Amino acid sequence: MTASPFGNHLRAILVRDLRALRREIEAYPDDASVWAVPEGISNAAGTLVLHLVGNLRSYVGRIIGGDAYERDRPREFSSRDLPRAELLHDIDQTIAAVDRALPNITAEALAAEFPVAIGAVMVNTQDFLLHAAVHLGYHLGQVDYHRRIVTRSGVTVATIAPAELSSASPVATA
DSSP states (O other), X not given: OOBOHHHHHHHHHHHHHHXXXXXXXXXXXXXXXXXXXXXXXXXXXXXXXXXXXXXXXXXXXXXXXXXXXXXXXXXXXHOOOOOHHHHHHHHHHHHHHHHHHSTTOBHHHHHSBOSSOBTTBXXXXXXXXXXXXXXXXXXXXXXXXXXXXXXXXXXXXXXXXXXXXXXXXXXXXX
């Protein structure tokens, strides 16, 4: 069976967004600000990072890629005050898991039912992977706004850059 190009395209999107998540966390001025929970905000950026890496390492790294990772979802929402260095390490581990799991996925595997229920329903693997990418993008946006609110800075960290897509090529200029 031949690897599907979709796997590499999806890998590029997930890695792009995980690298953007890394840049977001690096852009906070200190460890404490990552864990700030301003009024009207449900989750600190650190909580969202733990949730995203737990989700992707479990579903993509473990289920698709065969990694030995075991998810602790309650810890994702109860941990506090972890240093940014630990969060960045977790993001790097997630990038590596995605890099291992997706490049060789076949069209047959993508069309097959995902091995576990998602939200009490069964979906095919391609649908689930698209959902996972959108889920990452949704929470990445939340982290970006959290950082801007907490730091009172509108500085961008170049999230969702099209130039990082697998099919990106420079436009010829005249």
